[in-house]
Amino acid sequence: MDDRPAGEVGNAGLGPLVPLDEAYLAHAEVLREVAASAREALPLEPRLRHEPGGELRTALRLAEVVARLTDRAVVVAVERGVSWADVAAIAGVDEDDARRRWADVAREWTTAGGRRRPPDRGDSVTVARDLDAWYRSVDSQVRDAVTAGLASASESGAAVREEADRRRAEAAALYRTSPGEAWRPGPRGPAA
Structure with missing residues (x-):
């Protein structure tokens, strides 16, 4: 697997992906997994009647995937500059609960440099194009469903x-100057 930014791996049309685009790709990958998991559960074949607990196993698997989807959605929101107060309001919890639930996810993303690092998945542009191809197989009328939405691909x-490099440097400096403290719930944490 190549962890280099997309523009460094020789794919024409896209420069290095910004962390927001990387977060968007990670989110899209899990959305594809949600769709595949739900599709595998249908049709309700007789095999499920012979497999005690099959429906429960399917539901638990979907719940696990949806929990990862939620984590990725929080990362996308934070990368877009959404405040923890707004994340909490959207999730229907108080701000301290939102920070307790997702601050580690956001911190891990930030300390990883805002890069997806899935095993055996290849560079980001390849993943984006793979997602585009998958979506075309679902809806042939939509071209470049993922890559068209990448900020890195815009003019x-x-x-x-x-701007992403500047924000990433600020986030890294914040984390270096107060390790752990910047992500704890309460008034010391970052606004976004």
């Missing part, structure tokens, strides 16, 4: 990358 991609 202002260079400016988007510069």
Whole structure:
């Protein structure tokens, strides 16, 4: 697997992906997994009647995948600059609960440099194009469902990358100056 940013691996059309785009890809990968898991549960074949607990196993598997989807959605929100107060409001919990539940996920993403690192998945552009191809198999009328939404692919991609680099440097500096404290619930944590 190649952990280098997309623009460094020779794929034309996209420069290095910003952390928001990487978060978007990670989210899209889990959405595809949700769709595949739900599709595998249908139709309700007679095999489930012969497999005691089959429906429960399927539901638990979907719950696990949806929990990962929620984690990825929080990372996307944080990368977009959504505040913890807004994350909490959207989730229907108080801010301290939101931080307790997802701060580690956001911290791990930030300390990893805002890069997906799935095993055996290849570079980000390859993953994005794979997701595009999968979506085309679901709806042949939609072209580039994922790559078209990447900020890095826009005409202002260079400016988007510069701003992302600035924000990433600020987040890394915050984490270095107060390890652990910046992500704990309460008034010391970051706004986003």
